[in-house]
Amino acid sequence: MTDVAPQHTGDRPAGRKPNPATFTRVEVNSAVSAASDAARFGPEHTTEPVAYDGILLASFGGPEGQDEVIPFLRNVTAGRGIPDERLEEVAHHYRHYGGVSPINEQNRQLKASIERELERRGIDLPVFWGNRNSEPYFNDVLLDAREAGCSTLIAIATSAYSSFSSCRQYREDFADALEDSGLGGQLTIDKVRAFFDHPGFVAPFIEGVRDAVLSLAHEDAQLDLATEVEVLFTTHSVPMADAENSGPPGAGFGESGAYAAQHLAVAEVVALAAQQELIEDTTLAGRVPQQLSWQLVYQSRSGPPSQPWLEPDINDVIEELPSKGVKAVVVVPIGFVSDHMEVLWDLDNEAKDSAADAGLAFRRTPTPGIHAKYVEGLVDLVLERRDAIPVGERPAMTTIGPWFDVCRPGCCANKRLGFKPAVSGLLP
CATH class of the missing domain: 3.40.50.1400 (Rossmann fold)
Known part of the structure; x- marks a missing residue:
């Protein structure tokens, strides 16, 4: 050249x-x-x-200031023809934090x-x-x-x-x-x-689940860790079409593609490893179940209601937990590497509020950061x-x-x- x-x-x-x-x-x-x-x-x-x-x-x-919010959202939505008036409607997350x-x-x-x-x-x-x-x-x-x-x-x-x-x-x-x-x-x-399954990425989540369950157990000595605690592994929802096309074509990951398969595989590893570490904690003698109850949920969906996105939504799941006898929820942002806006707003505000409305004790584990x-x-x-x-x-x-x-x-x-x-x- x-x-x-x-x-x-x-x-x-x-x-x-x-x-x-x-x-x-x-x-x-x-x-x-x-x-x-x-x-x-x-x-x-x-x-x-x-x-x-x-x-x-x-x-x-x-964005790093109020005057950067709309230009940032224009970049995010480029090519979709969304007017600034509509962008302002979805800018409240950033406005709440001073535009930063x-x-x-x-x-x-x-x-x-x-x-x-x-x-x-x-x-x-x-x-x-x-x-x-x-x-x-x-x-x-x-x-x-x-x-x-x-x-x-x-x-x-x-x-x-x-x-x-x-x-x-x-x-x-x-x-x-x-x-x-x-x-x-x-x-x-x-x-x-x-690097979804690299030990360096996975280890902080194992620590987080272990510490969250331990905290709940110490807070309530009568809490049944087998039936009254639900671990929700959460990640960003994406359109079903994008999920289906994630990973190489024809790789056999099913209709939700490699995206969901990778999350499910990592969640299973984290849940098992955290359970094993909890068993070793002498303060929980006899209270740790053979398997933590967990599921994969999604958050932060956008786009028109007519467009299918990955489900279930985390807030819908939290709302249903009390009817199943659950008293505490551990939210694990397994799809994210740091505490950015989708974590701070969608989890620390919206999901936490959903848990409070449902009468559930709430823990959100750290991201790797x-x-x-x-x-x-x-x-x-x-x-x-x-x-x-x-x-x-x-x-x-x-x-x-x-x-x-x-x-x-x-x-x-x-x-x-x-x-x-x-x-x-x-x-x-």
Whole structure:
């Protein structure tokens, strides 16, 4: 390639979401757009080491002031023709918190934690943070990375599971940013595997469930942990069509796709591991059941009522629990990596209020955030690609994983929106 990397000048345009990519740039003798040599032919798991020179921490973004709320929501809903009046109706979550989403500050803390963990291990890799829907946008961040001398990036998205919005859309975002910034052919971007069942992601949830049940048990010595406590593993609902298309086509995950299957598998692991740790607690002698009662529920749905989304809704489930003899609920945000708006508002406000209305004791477990095991796990995910760790040696706590390094053809496609250029995966 003969393209020259643009230099960062004082008048460089910034603060703008990249325009959609218009083509898919695939190098000669390659099958994957903008991929490292190890990934360019599309193996399920790479077997060659890669000298990555930068990490891209990729997230959703959020407003950091009242005047940023509507521009942010315009980005989130781009292409749907939603007027500002309607956006204002759904902006109350952010208005309630002064127009500030917690997600950006959480990602600053996560970036700093990853940098400290890299330094602790003696690894010299810069970490760049970019967002889909707010500053810093991916196109600006890629220019920053290139100007810092980087050419081979490994991306970590702040989403652990397989679906359009949590995986495929980030791959499309990277393609948009490469084309918009003019860096196609100068930067490669690989992406770590979906880490839903990596021990670093799962461990904080095991601790959370254990501690929540222990707290309830100590608060009420008569509470029957077998029949009067319900554990609700919750995640973001998605349209049924997106759920069905999550994961590789024809993978046999059923009508709710890999998205639901991955959550169910992780929930089962967390429930069992937490139960085992509770058995070892001598203060609960004879009270721990052979199996915690749990189910997977969904939250934060949007879109028209006529469009089917994954169910059941967490608030509907909470409302029904007293009729089943349940007296306490443990809410586990297993679909989320940090306490962003969907956790703070939809769980700590709405779900908590639903529990209070139902007369239930309520506990909400922490998300991984900057938990040491989670941060260590993210660095481990980078190193397994850098060092070409054999797939049989990669940690995975379910039989579904370890997930693919390079997304398979058609993986997590959004058929409503049609094909869009994407990196880090085989076409289409």
